[in-house]
Amino acid sequence: SQVTRMINVLTVGISFGLLNYDLKLVDNAVKAVFAEKPKVIDMNLYALRTAYDYARENFSTNFNHSLLATSVKEPRIFISGNQAVAIGKVLGGCRIQTYYPITPAADESEHIEAHEILKTTKADVPAGVVVVQTEDEIAAINMASGAALTGARASTSTSGPGFSLMVEGLSWAGMNEVPVVITYYQRGAPSTGLPTRHGQDDLRFAIHAGHGEFPRIVLASGDIQECFYDAITAFNYAEKFQLPVIHLIDKALANSSQTMPVFDISKIRIFRGEILDESELEGISEYKRFAFTESGVSPRVVLGTRGAVHWYAGDEHNEVGHISEESQNRTRMMEKRMRKLETIDKEVPLEEKINFFGNRDAEYLIVSWGSPKGAIIEAMERLAEEGFSIGFLQVRMVHPLPAKPLIGILQKAEKRIDVEMNFSGQLGGIIMEKTGVHMDFQILKYNGRPMTTTEVYNALKLILMGKAPKRQVLTYGS
Known part of the structure; x- marks a missing residue:
């Protein structure tokens, strides 16, 4: 009816x-x-x-509650995390988006598809984004890699089960130094897990997925505004350093909506890295796509560039791309690729890797990543009203981890509190592995529901009062 x-x-x-x-x-x-x-x-x-x-x-x-309208001076939008990523990708130059439907990633691709015909400042210049629903996630990652090799900014989008299928294609992209972006929406795991619920279980998987070792960047957004800007930054990193970039987003962010100021597009910068054109290839007898360089980054060309014949293969290769199992070449190629991690560590500003909130000299320091950010900041504000001083270190680039700066920040605190939405405290373990600094307390949640301000406040208050166990597990949410 x-x-x-x-x-x-x-x-x-x-x-x-x-x-x-x-x-x-x-x-x-x-x-x-x-x-x-x-x-x-x-x-x-x-x-x-x-x-x-x-x-x-x-x-x-x-009824004793009311919701009154507030007056604001700046224009605002009501937007979800999925939509923020989609808009960020389009404004960041994404022109190929592949996907196979999966919760909660599909909403992003569908939003791009609904707005795939773009208006430009030149009326006679058409523009658009090609959105392809593939037969499976294996095809999605490989199609995105192929598009990236032609010079398009290309990405794919998935969740845990889909990312599992993408792993071989991810390894191929790593071997061939393909600037492809994978937007990875975490949900409750393992297996099908909690397909409509929240989780932060996949951090280590995103960092280590793939057979063998190859460089990648794993960037984790903590709020919807970061989702937008990180979607753009992911393409810049991918093309500058010529590697896969995994943009990690929690389901709690993907499917949450909020009113916020319109994004400042004047902050958008697009860096495409070192791309050679035909004129720059003149006089070069043999183009070396995988030339050995000090930074690990080789000058690249897009497929079809005249005078730049080269090869891509899943096997180890020499500088031109021909398959090679020669031992010295293998050693040099491995070291060339992995050297990019050192280059990233040197060239990406620290403010793009971490955020800090609160008192830098506080005795107690919270360490976290992803969507717990909002609940943590609000809990800190409540505790500040009661006279408690706390610092909060939000790690945004979780791989490669900025270990040296973190050591100085972490060692300055007397007590360190790891706040995450997984069973084992994965970021805390990674920090211990890379810095040797351990976490004194854990506040964890893994029931599929986002962290709330109230339960984070209560858990922190117990620690500050000296009444907390080393490990607290939060359970709010029906």
């Missing part, structure tokens, strides 16, 4: 009626949602207003 079809709008009307929210603003939202379906706008507005009035007349006097 029509009433059943409008149950969501009726629920919205009841909710905002109880909260005494401005009905005009809700009216505008309904009109925006159904803008492409004008025939259903009137009946949904009727349902909204009927439910709103009913709630106001029958329940409002017994």
